[in-house]
Amino acid sequence: MRRRGSAVVATVLLLAITACESKSESDGEGAPAASTEPIVVGSTLSLSGAFAATGAIHKIAGEQFVARLNAKGGLLGRQVQWVVRDDESDQAKVSTLYEQLISQERVDLIIGPYATPNILSAMAVAQRHGYTMPHHTSVLAPLMTYECQFPGWSIGPKPNEFVPNQLFDAVASLPNPPKKVAILTNQNGSTDFVSYGSQSDQTGAVSIAKQRGLTVAPEIRYPPSTTDWAPLAAQVRDAAPDLVINHGLGVDPVNLLQAMAQLGYKPPLMFSLFPAPGPPLGLGPAAEGLLSVTIFEPNKSTLDKLGKEATEIVEEFKTRATDAKLPYTVFETQAAASWTAWEILVAAVERSGGLDQKAMCDKLHSDGADTTFNGHLDFDPAVHNFWRTTQQIKQIQSKDWVTVWPADRAAAKLQGPPAA
Amino acid sequence: MITIQSALTGLLLGGLYALMAAGVSVTWGVLRIINLAHFGMILISAYLTFQLASDWGLDPILTLAVTVPAMFVAGGALQWAYDRLGISELNSLLASFGLLIVIVQLVSNVWSADFQRMSAAVNPYATASVGIGRLVFPVTTLLAFLVAVAFIAAAELVLRRTFAGRALRAFAEDRTIASAFGIDHRRLGIVLGGLSGATAAVAGMLFALANALTPATAFEWFGIVFAVVILGGIGHLTGTLAAGLLVGALSGVVSVLLSPAAAPFVLFTAIVLALLLRPRGLFVRAAQ
Numbered sequence: 001m002r003r004r005g006s007a008v009v010a011t012v013l014l015l016a017i018t019a020c021e022s023k024s025e026s027d028g029e030g031a032p033a034a035s036t037e038p039i040v041v042g043s044t045l046s047l048s049g050a051f052a053a054t055g056a057i058h059k060i061a062g063e064q065f066v067a068r069l070n071a072k073g074g075l076l077g078r079q080v081q082w083v084v085r086d087d088e089s090d091q092a093k094v095s096t097l098y099e100q101l102i103s104q105e106r107v108d109l110i111i112g113p114y115a116t117p118n119i120l121s122a123m124a125v126a127q128r129h130g131y132t133m134p135h136h137t138s139v140l141a142p143l144m145t146y147e148c149q150f151p152g153w154s155i156g157p158k159p160n161e162f163v164p165n166q167l168f169d170a171v172a173s174l175p176n177p178p179k180k181v182a183i184l185t186n187q188n189g190s191t192d193f194v195s196y197g198s199q200s201d202q203t204g205a206v207s208i209a210k211q212r213g214l215t216v217a218p219e220i221r222y223p224p225s226t227t228d229w230a231p232l233a234a235q236v237r238d239a240a241p242d243l244v245i246n247h248g249l250g251v252d253p254v255n256l257l258q259a260m261a262q263l264g265y266k267p268p269l270m271f272s273l274f275p276a277p278g279p280p281l282g283l284g285p286a287a288e289g290l291l292s293v294t295i296f297e298p299n300k301s302t303l304d305k306l307g308k309e310a311t312e313i314v315e316e317f318k319t320r321a322t323d324a325k326l327p328y329t330v331f332e333t334q335a336a337a338s339w340t341a342w343e344i345l346v347a348a349v350e351r352s353g354g355l356d357q358k359a360m361c362d363k364l365h366s367d368g369a370d371t372t373f374n375g376h377l378d379f380d381p382a383v384h385n386f387w388r389t390t391q392q393i394k395q396i397q398s399k400d401w402v403t404v405w406p407a408d409r410a411a412a413k414l415q416g417p418p419a420a
Numbered sequence: 421m422i423t424i425q426s427a428l429t430g431l432l433l434g435g436l437y438a439l440m441a442a443g444v445s446v447t448w449g450v451l452r453i454i455n456l457a458h459f460g461m462i463l464i465s466a467y468l469t470f471q472l473a474s475d476w477g478l479d480p481i482l483t484l485a486v487t488v489p490a491m492f493v494a495g496g497a498l499q500w501a502y503d504r505l506g507i508s509e510l511n512s513l514l515a516s517f518g519l520l521i522v523i524v525q526l527v528s529n530v531w532s533a534d535f536q537r538m539s540a541a542v543n544p545y546a547t548a549s550v551g552i553g554r555l556v557f558p559v560t561t562l563l564a565f566l567v568a569v570a571f572i573a574a575a576e577l578v579l580r581r582t583f584a585g586r587a588l589r590a591f592a593e594d595r596t597i598a599s600a601f602g603i604d605h606r607r608l609g610i611v612l613g614g615l616s617g618a619t620a621a622v623a624g625m626l627f628a629l630a631n632a633l634t635p636a637t638a639f640e641w642f643g644i645v646f647a648v649v650i651l652g653g654i655g656h657l658t659g660t661l662a663a664g665l666l667v668g669a670l671s672g673v674v675s676v677l678l679s680p681a682a683a684p685f686v687l688f689t690a691i692v693l694a695l696l697l698r699p700r701g702l703f704v705r706a707a708q
Contacts, residue, residue, distance in 0.1 A: 047528075047533065048524070048525065048528060048533065048635070048636070049636055050636050052528065052533030052534075052634070052635065052636060053533050053534045053535050053634050054534075055533065056532055056533045056534055057534075089636075187681060220679065220680060221679060221680070221681045222675075222679075222680035222681060223680060223681050223683070223684055225640065225643075225684060226680055226683075227433070227640075227644070228426075228429065228430055228433050228668070228671055228672055228675065228683075230425070230426055230429035230430070230433075230558070230672065231422070231426035231429075231430070231672050231675035231676045231680065232675070232680060234422045234425045234426055234429075234676070235422055235676065238421075238422055250535065250632075251535055251537070251631075251632040254537070254632060255631070255632075258546055258547055258630070259558075261546075261547035262547055262548070262549040262556060262558035262559075262560075263425075263549070263556050264549065264551065264556065276534070276535045276632075278534070278535060278537075279535050279537045279632050282537050282538070282539040282540065283540055283546075283547075284539070284540030284541070285540075286540070286547055324532060325530075325531065325532045326532050326534050327532070327534050327535065327536050327537075328534065
C-alpha cells in the first residue's frame with residue numbers, strides 16, 4: 001500500500017516537473033513565432049525613496065511608450081507587458097529584484113532602472129545572465145563596462161571633459177566672458193567626477209578651468225545631506241565670481257540661489273549640472289538666466305524639426321503627468337532618455353527578429369538604433385556603447401527652459417549677465 | 421565676517437532643528453514613547469502648507485490656522501492609540517516607524533514623489549532677509565528661531581508653574597506614585613501628544629517656507645533631530661533648544677573654516693564625545 005502511494009506521489013511529481021519544463025521552454029528564448037503570449041519586459045524603478053522624484057517621470061514615460069507600442073501592434077506581432085517593481089531607491093533591492101525577474105519570473109526582456117548606482121547594480125545581474133540591458137540615465141561611461149548595456153543618455157565616453165568644455169565654450173562666446181569661476185560640487189558619484197575626474201583620469205571642471213586660464217575661487221565640495229546653504233552662499237558672495245558652476249543634483253541650485261538671494265546677492269551667471277527642472281522655475285527672478293544641460297527640450301523650433309510624432313508624444317506625456325499629479329509635466333531630458341532606452345530595446349528585438357539576448361546585443365552593435373529624440377545611434381563596445389552626445393545647454397529665459405548651445409541647434413540665443 | 425555670518429545663520433537654523441526635536445523629546449522623556457511618526461506629522465504639515473498656500477493663495481504662515489488644530493488632534497489620537505494598545509518604549513519605536521512609512525507612502529500617493537515647492541508668488545519669505553550692516557538674517561530661519569524660543573519658553577513656564585505641568589513632571593519621574601496621587605496620566609498624555617502634534621505643524625510650515633518637499637525628506641531629518649534630542653537631554657526642552665542652536669552654529673562654522681563636507685564628521689564626532697562625557701545630555705544637571 002505504502003509502495004503504491006509512493007509510486008503515485010512520484011508520478012505526480014514527475015508530471016509536475018515535466019509541465020514546468022515545458023512551460024520554461026515556451027517562455028524562454030526563441031519562443032515560437034505563433035505565440036500569442038505577451039512579451040514581458042521586467043525592470044525596477046525608484047518609485048519611493050531618494051530617487052522617487054525622477055523615478056515617477058520614467059514610469060510615466062515607460063507606460064506611455066508601451067501603450068503606443070501595443071497600439072501599433074506590439075513587438076514581433078505580440079503585445080508587450082511591462083512588469084515594473086519598486087526598488088525603493090535601494091541598490092541592494094535592485095540586485096535582488098532583477099535576479100527575481102530574470103531567474104524566477106523569467107521575463108523575456110529587461111530595461112534598466114533609474115539612477116547610476118541602481119543601474120550599476122542591475123547591470124551586474126544582467127551581465128551574469130547574459131541579458132541585453134538598455135538603461136535610461138547612467139552617464140558614468142568608465143564604469144559601464146558590460147558590453148550589452150546600452151545607454152539612453154550619453155555625454156560621450158568622457159563626461160568629465162565634455163561637460164566643462166561645452167560650458168566654457170558656450171560662455172566664451174559671450175561679449176564679456178567670465179574670468180573667475182566658483183565651483184561648488186555635490187559629493188554624489190554622478191556629480192563629483194565632473195569636477196574632479198576619477199582615480200584613473202583626474203581631469204574635470206577644476207583642472208580644465210585652470211588650463212583655460214580661469215581663476216577658480218571658491219572651490220567647495222559639499223555632502224549630499226547639506227541643509228545649511230548659507231555658508232556656501234556667503235563664500236561665493238564674498239569671492240564675487242563671474243560664473244558659479246554648481247555640479248549638483250535635484251534642488252541644490254534652488255537652495256543655493258535662495259541662500260544667495262537672502263544675502264542680497266545674485267551671481268552674474270550660474271550653471272547647474274543635474275537639477276530637477278521644475279523647482280528653479282518657481283523661484284522667479286532669482287533663477288532667471290540659470291544654465292543647465294539637456295538632451296531635449298520641447299521648444300517649438302525643436303519640435304518643428306522633429307515632426308508630428310514628437311509633438312504627439314510630448315502632449316500625451318503632459319496629460320499623463322498631469323493625471324499623475326506631477327508638478328512639472330514637461331517632456332524633457334529624463335523622459336527623453338527613458339524614451340530613447342525603450343526605443344533601443346525595440347530596435348534590438350526587431351533587428352534581431354527574436355528574443356535571443358546575444359543576437360539582440362550583436363545587432364545593436366552592428367546596426368545601431370533609430371530614435372525619435374536623438375536620431376540614429378551607433379554603439380561601439382570600445383567606448384562602452386556611449387554614442388556621440390546630443391547634449392546641449394539650456395537656460396531659463398522668461399521663466400521657461402530653452403536650449404541655447406550649441407548655437408546651430410539652439411532655440412534661443414545664450415544670454416549673459418545684464419550690463420552693470 | 422563670513423564665519424560670523426555662517427555661525428549666525430546656522431544658529432537661526434538651529435531653531436528649526438529644536439522645534440522639530442521638541443515634540444520627539446517631550447513624548448520620549450515624559451510619555452516614554454519614541455514617536456517616529458512625529459516626522460510624518462511634520463511632513464504632512466509641510467505639504468498642507470504648500471497645498472493651502474498654492475491653491476487658496478493663503479499666506480503660508482496663516483495656514484497654521486488649519487494645520488495646528490489638525491495636527492493637535494492627530495497627535496492626541498496617536499497618543500491615545502499608543503496608550504490603549506499598551507505599547508512599550510521599545511515597541512513604540514517599531515510601531516511609529518511603520519506608521520511613518522505608511523505616512524510617507526500616503527504623501528507620495530497624494531502629492532507624487534516629485535519635488536513640490538511654493539512659488540515665489542505665494543511665498544515671499546523664501547528669499548527675504550533682514551540686514552544689519554554686513555550681517556544678514558534670512559527671514560525663514562529668523563522666524564524658526566523666534567518661534568522655537570517663544571514656544572520652548574512658554575512650554576517651560578507651563579511645565580514649572582502650572583498644576584498640569586507639575587503633574588506631567590511627576591508622571592515622568594514615577595508613573596505609579598503619580599497615579600496614586602490621582603494624576604490622570606491618560607488625559608494628560610493625550611494633551612501632551614496633541615501639543616507635540618501642534619509643534620509638528622509649526623515645524624512643517626517653517627520647513628516648507630524655505631525648502632522643496634519630497635516624501636523622502638522625512639528620513640533626512642532623523643540624524644540631526646535625534647542628535648539634538650540626545651544632546652539636549654531627553655525630555656528637557658531648554659536643553660533641546662540649546663542643543664539645536666549649538667548644532668546649527670557648529671555646522672555653519674565648520675562649513676566655512678574647514679569644508680561643508682567636514683561638517684557632518686565634526687558634528688557627529690563632537691556629539692559622540694559630548695555623550696561620553698555627559699551621557700544624560702549636555703544641558704542636564706548631574707543631580708537630576
